[in-house]
Amino acid sequence: MRSLAGLAALVAAASVFLYLLSTHLPPGPTRGPPGSAEEEEVEEDGGVQEYRLKFPSDLDELRELAEMLKFYNREHHGYVLLLFCSAYLYKQSFAIPGSSFLNMLAGAIFGPWEGLALACLLTTVGSTFCFLLSSAFGKQHVVQRFPEKVALLQRKVEENRSSLFFFLLFLRFFPMTPNWFLNITCPVLNIPMPIFFSSVFIGLIPYNFICVRTGSMLSEISSLDDIFSWGTLAQLLAIALMALLPGALIKRYGEAHLKVDGVDSNGPSRAEVKPVRERW
Structure with missing residues (x-):
């Protein structure tokens, strides 16, 4: 009970911090991009612009948020960077789905290379925070909630x-x-921290690269004609090759040296599971 109370307190504190950060923005630009909806809204309101932030749930919301933050980023780069990093770490640390949208947002706001560096760093740090939170507060709860999956992973780790x-x-x-x-x-599973950290950083580079490049491209596309241009198609091909090459090498190595049969996202059947042994 104490562990759950401590975790709940951390979630509450982080939520309050992120809420205050997103609702107390410094004064924003007084004009939107030429010809944009923001410019018209500012003119109607007498030069006052209000911003409302929320996590995007679809591509339309993603593009709208990206355009707003790109414009806001011109005068408050440090604040936008702090806000983005805080939101990303919040999702990663507390195992909240949606990192793909934030990766694309990184590409749209900060560009392909700065966005990729941010995504890789924040993914690794956030995953490490999640690792530490689970180690401190949730080991027994993880085993109780997912006994079959934990048992299978434990067996595969030992093999x-x-x-x-x-x-x-x-x-x-x-x-x-x-x-x-x-x-x-x-x-x-008693995975050493250095191995965990390095495997997250290296292993998610292809995924982060795809998402960040996609976000960067989406921010530049204004019509269907842009999607089917030779330049866009060449970028898509390059992204596919960059993502597939390391995966193919790891898969080849895995087939020759690793035992990964039976591991899937839906969990093992009961017949495959051995009782899990607690190791703490």
Whole structure:
């Protein structure tokens, strides 16, 4: 009970901080981009612009938020960076789905390379925070809530203990088990922190690259003609090749050296599961 109370207090404190950060923005620009809806709204309101922030749930909301933050970023880069990092770490630390939208938002706001660096850094740091929170507050609850999946992963970790880093890398490249579940389960499986940290950073580079580049391209596309231009198609092909190459190499290595049969995102059947042994 104490562990749940402590975790709830951390979630509440982080939620309040993020809420205050998103609702107490410094004074924004007084003019929108030429010809934009923001410019017309500012003129109607006498030069006062109000911003309302929320996590995007679809591509339309993503593009709207990206346009607003890109415009706001011109005068308050540091604040936008702090707000974005805080929102990203909030989602990653508490295993909240939606990192793909934030990765695309990073590409749209900060560009492909700064966005990629941010996404890789924040993914790794946020996953590490999630690892530490699970280790401190949630080990027993993870086992009680997901006994079958934890048991299967525990067996696979023991079978691949000699190649543990590459096994974790394989799971990140091919998410047969969701990333958030790996983050909360690794402390239960006694995965060393350095191996966990490096496997997250390297293993999610292709995924982050795809999302960030997609967000960067979406922010530049204004019509269907832009999507089917030779330049856009060439970028899509390059993204596909960059993402597939490391995955193919890891898969080839995994087939030869790793034991990953039976691991899937839907969990194992009862017949495949051995009783899980608590190791703390």
